[in-house]
Amino acid sequence: VRMEQGDTLFVYAAQLDYNGPTELATFIGSQDRRVRLINRDVELTTDLFYYDIAANLGYYNTNGQITDAENRLTSTYGEYSPDTKEAEFRINVVLNDLMEKKFRMSTEQLRYNTDTHIAQIVSPTVIVTDSATVYSSNGWYDTENGKSELYHRSRVVTPQGNTLTGDTLFYDNVAHFGEAFGNMVLTDSIRSSALEGDYGIYFQDLDSAFVTGRARALEYSRQDTLYLHGDTIRGYMLWNDSTHVVTAYPRVRFWRVDIQGLCDSLSFMERDSIMYMHRHPIVWNGKRQVFGNVIQVHLNDSTVDWARLPDFAFVAEHIDEEFYNQLTGKELTAFFSNGQLNRLDVSGNVEVIMLPQENDSTYNKIIKSESSFLKAYFKDQKLDRLSMWPEVTGVVTPLYLVRKVNCYLQSFKWYDALRPKDKDDIFNVPPEMNALLNEPANGSRRKNSL
Structure with a gap:
């Protein structure tokens, strides 16, 4: 089965069920042929795919995968809109780069744009990179540039044992730089110390930090x-x-x-x-x-x-x-x-x-x-x-x-x-x-x- 919509959208499957009044197409894969949706540089694969032709929106709920020019994303449930390039995923969501070297993002719900390659964080999420592990439940992550803006007391943990926490965090995974606004806390587990303040910045490679606004340093190596x-x-x-x-x-x-x-x-x-x-x-x-x-x-x-x-x-x-x-x-x-x-x-x-x-x-x-x-x-x-x-x-x-x-x-x-x-x-x-x-x-x- 093959469906074409213009010259940019193609769907391949082993079987198709189509409901005319609702304009809902159900694509069914086989043991040797999974359902594939191709929209320019985006490819979606799954075993059972529902496509609402009137809304130009497709979704699956039996495990699927979406890849674009930069990343690969897998989940139990997923939605994709060819018009807006917006996608939403739920349950066992994993997003990583194609080479699986730059980052790996794990969560239970995620929104992602295949054009901008920006992931919207809407539930507790863990982002693992070679330079840090990021924990957040709200914000966004630019997978192409490695930059993120995080809210709701997010934190960044480095391999050196430092943890940066703030009400709002900006973190650059490429430059290894963090900036925190509101109740900033930078802990150093090796030195048993911490920095607190209303605002602070952290340069990971230089092991340097700056904090101001009710700034306080803590040293807790002893009782x-x-x-x-x-x-x-x-x-x-x-x-x-x-x-x-x-x-x-x-x-x-x-x-x-x-x-x-x-x-x-x-x-x-x-x-x-x-x-x-x-x-x-x-x-x-x-x-x-x-x-x-x-x-x-x-x-x-x-x-x-x-x-x-x-x-x-x-x-x-x-x-x-x-x-x-x-x-x-x-x-x-x-x-x-x-x-x-x-x-x-x-x-x-x-x-x-x-x-x-x-x-x-x-x-x-x-x-x-x-x-x-x-x-x-x-x-x-x-x-x-x-x-x-x-x-x-x-x-x-x-x-x-x-x-x-x-x-x-x-x-x-x-x-x-x-x-x-x-x-x-x-x-x-x-x-x-x-x-x-x-x-x-x-x-x-x-x-x-x-």
Whole structure:
């Protein structure tokens, strides 16, 4: 049986049943001859094919296949319109390129245009390529150019273990580039980290990303997750040695159960595992506050190993009411063991104010000392012993005689109002923090007074 319609549409079958009043033609294949519809470069094959001549629409429901110049599509049910080149498929739908090398799309319902080679995603769909696996339930995929626009919290998973999710996603399978709008999340399973924000982009080959709009970075390699916010957060590879770098700026705030901090800009170098905090950095741990011009924190398996303030350091610890232990110097290095402070080394213009605790746990005197060098050892988060050299000057004053102005070193400042309270408070930048970051850097804190 052979049917011709103009010079572009041909149908071949073993048997034809035709209903004149309804203009419905039923083409039936045989064991050695399947039904074939040919429309220019489109070929449809199946065992039983229904063709509505009046509507110029054909369909099958007993498994079929459509091929065009680019792709092959199989399904249990399928419809095809020669006029519009539109096709719709349901149940066990599989779409892939003819060589089965570029992509494979699997779903239960799909719309496809054999002229534009664009697939409309209308149900949960999986697209597998050599560079990523795409999961979506709404959007479109340009099979010819490898580009897609996806909605409804779609996600892209790369072989490297990265996952890009967003309310709206644009993904270029050829350029290996993704762009996310609305609740963007980029997770890195190898580094146990994630980037979140209102908008972000991801360059897969460069292992680089950018996020902004309530931007937040998460590091969850240990039990307690670190949450970090900056107006803009970037992650990228250095071209010369392939080390990974994360930067955040400006108005950076971070929170973890055991450590909190803020600064104007921050960077983390994977190569040396050091976090660099610039412009008015402040770090809190328990009752202690540390600030300086630059803070460098070395991490070992996401746990603080040591911290260094190379250009001015000030450490304060709240004791009681308006009293604080204080320490300042030109350079400070703190060493930690299992995340707890173990030792402090301070050099250059060392000044100390201490309130030693008596045997009955009370405080009755204040000590103020100066020297060139200091070394302090801690046990169970408390000062165990301290040494200062080579020359030490100081004075001991009973608390009831001390004047308030003598309770503080010149550069003392207590920034507790700026301290992030939880993982969501990092987004709340108080006016006092903006005022602080607008102050000049480069040692200005050494000139501040209470």
